[in-house]
Amino acid sequence: MKKLDKLIIKAFLGPFIATFFVTLFVLIMQFLWKYIDDLVGKGLDTGTILELLLYTTTSLVPLALPLAVLLSSIMTFGNLGESFELVAIKSAGISLLRFIRPLLLVCVGIAIFAFLFSNYVIPVANLKSKSLLWRITNSKPAFNIKPGVFYTEIQNYTIKVAKKDADNQTIHQVMIYDRNGAGGFDNLTIAEKGKMQVSEDKRFLYFILENGWRYEERGPANNLEKNQLVRQGFKRYKKAFDLTQFGLNQTDEDRFKDNQQMLNVRQLDVAIDSLQKEEKTYQQRVNAYVSSRYGFYKWKDTGWMAKAPALKVDSFMQIIPDKDRRYVLERTEQTIREAQTNIGSLATEFKQRHSEVLLFKVEWQRKFTLAFACIVLFLIGAPLGSIIRKGGLGTPLVFAVIFFVIFNIFFMIGEKMARGGVMQTWSGMWLSNIVLMPIAAFLVYKAMNDSQLFNKEFYFRSWQKIKKLINNRKQQLTTK
Numbered sequence: 001m002k003k004l005d006k007l008i009i010k011a012f013l014g015p016f017i018a019t020f021f022v023t024l025f026v027l028i029m030q031f032l033w034k035y036i037d038d039l040v041g042k043g044l045d046t047g048t049i050l051e052l053l054l055y056t057t058t059s060l061v062p063l064a065l066p067l068a069v070l071l072s073s074i075m076t077f078g079n080l081g082e083s084f085e086l087v088a089i090k091s092a093g094i095s096l097l098r099f100i101r102p103l104l105l106v107c108v109g110i111a112i113f114a115f116l117f118s119n120y121v122i123p124v125a126n127l128k129s130k131s132l133l134w135r136i137t138n139s140k141p142a143f144n145i146k147p148g149v150f151y152t153e154i155q156n157y158t159i160k161v162a163k164k165d166a167d168n169q170t171i172h173q174v175m176i177y178d179r180n181g182a183g184g185f186d187n188l189t190i191a192e193k194g195k196m197q198v199s200e201d202k203r204f205l206y207f208i209l210e211n212g213w214r215y216e217e218r219g220p221a222n223n224l225e226k227n228q229l230v231r232q233g234f235k236r237y238k239k240a241f242d243l244t245q246f247g248l249n250q251t252d253e254d255r256f257k258d259n260q261q262m263l264n265v266r267q268l269d270v271a272i273d274s275l276q277k278e279e280k281t282y283q284q285r286v287n288a289y290v291s292s293r294y295g296f297y298k299w300k301d302t303g304w305m306a307k308a309p310a311l312k313v314d315s316f317m318q319i320i321p322d323k324d325r326r327y328v329l330e331r332t333e334q335t336i337r338e339a340q341t342n343i344g345s346l347a348t349e350f351k352q353r354h355s356e357v358l359l360f361k362v363e364w365q366r367k368f369t370l371a372f373a374c375i376v377l378f379l380i381g382a383p384l385g386s387i388i389r390k391g392g393l394g395t396p397l398v399f400a401v402i403f404f405v406i407f408n409i410f411f412m413i414g415e416k417m418a419r420g421g422v423m424q425t426w427s428g429m430w431l432s433n434i435v436l437m438p439i440a441a442f443l444v445y446k447a448m449n450d451s452q453l454f455n456k457e458f459y460f461r462s463w464q465k466i467k468k469l470i471n472n473r474k475q476q477l478t479t480k
Contacts, residue, residue: 004094005102008076012103015075020068027060028053035133052136055129062118062370067404069107070377074396076103077385086386096448100382107378115371119264127262134256145171145196154205154241156180169196174209176239188215189239198243207239260363268364275357282350286343358425362418365429373407376433379440383447403439407432 162173191212410432418428
């Protein structure tokens with residue numbers, strides 16, 4: 001490796017590592033801001049919080065890498081341009097493409113690392129983080145009970161409260177539907193107010209209710225006429241709910257393991273192949289249904305058309321006797337309605353299955369597009385830094401944010417269109433890279449020709465020339 005290559009790689013690695021961790025920190029803060037309501041007040045220990053942050057940080061690495069590459073490449077070449085090192089290198093006869101070649105190889109390595117990380121590490125991290133986050137958000141049901149909303153997370157119970165005070169414990173206008181009653185009947189408890197408390201061992205949730213009624217239905221389930229409705233009033237009543245199903249020690253990974261985000265490329269290929277085979281069965285079912293019931297061509301009768309002039313009729317319906325015409329129309333309408341119902345249900349199932357196939361295909365493409373984005377954004381950042389010739393964090397950060405926002409907007413638009421079937425999954429997921437690649441080629445061309453694209457003095461001199469031409473034109477017109 002030549003000294004020049006070592007120089008440029010050494011100048012790049014420092015900003016890259018720093019910007020990578022800064023970007024990762026910003027993305028983690030975004031995650032915490034999104035789920036802060038689900039995490040606060042859960043009584044989580046430090047180990048659980050650190051575990052969740054570790055899994056979340058791991059899952060955000062592929063998204064942080066492209067932005068870090070873009071920002072660090074602008075900073076690196078901006079610093080070299082600001083210190084006139086680029087001028088010295090170009091004056092020695094070294095082209096820009098030769099100068100950025102070692103960093104391009106480094107970014108190719110980063111892209112390969114990003115793909116391998118997304119393929120083998122991210123699925124495990126997503127599975128762990130999703131299951132742990134689900135257990136955390138459901139670890140204390142008292143904090144998830146919202147006013148005016150039926151809460152059904154506790155098995156065999158439905159709870160509704162009209163109002164909950166700021167202390168998150170005092171509740172008003174309480175209704176509890178209990179489906180554990182004798183004989184399979186639903187029991188109802190209502191109260192004016194109450195308080196929610198969790199036992200010290202976190203096994204039970206207690207509702208301490210005041211001024212209410214309990215309604216119970218008693219009697220044999222097979223003879224409703226002999227049942228009795230019992231109403232009991234109370235001044236104070238304590239209701240216990242078993243919370244063992246919400247324990248953090250439970251394993252809920254089976255709940256999420258078949259999600260597309262938890263699979264690598266090989267597993268996604270298998271899943272997509274299986275889903276596409278299921279899609280074909282819907283087509284076979286529709287063909288079998290239509291051909292077995294509505295094979296009109298077998299009994300198609302065109303003889304009446306030859307006799308139509310003699311019978312003085314214009315349509316087949318006029319041949320049917322008047323007494324049978326209404327019956328024929330009703331049977332026809334019934335048959336058509338039955339066909340619409342049966343085929344419509346198959347179409348709905350097929351649409352749901354096809355949407356699931358698109359989700360898996362989108363996830364398959366994502367592993368490649370985010371990795372390739374590291375190369376595309378480097379090809380934007382390197383020439384951009386050599387053109388603006390500004391180091392530090394200010395100006396490079398502005399341009400990095402602009403291009404990353406463009407990348408992110410087109411990435412989200414393409415993903416949404418791919419999920420909806422508006423675009424092919426490959427074109428939708430590669431839309432952001434397709435849009436940015438011509439921009440990268442344009443910037444490389446400008447940088448190779450020492451463009452003054454972002455030099456304000458160049459635009460000032462150009463404007464002065466335009467003003468001079470306009471004034472000369474005005475003088476010529478006035479002299480005439």
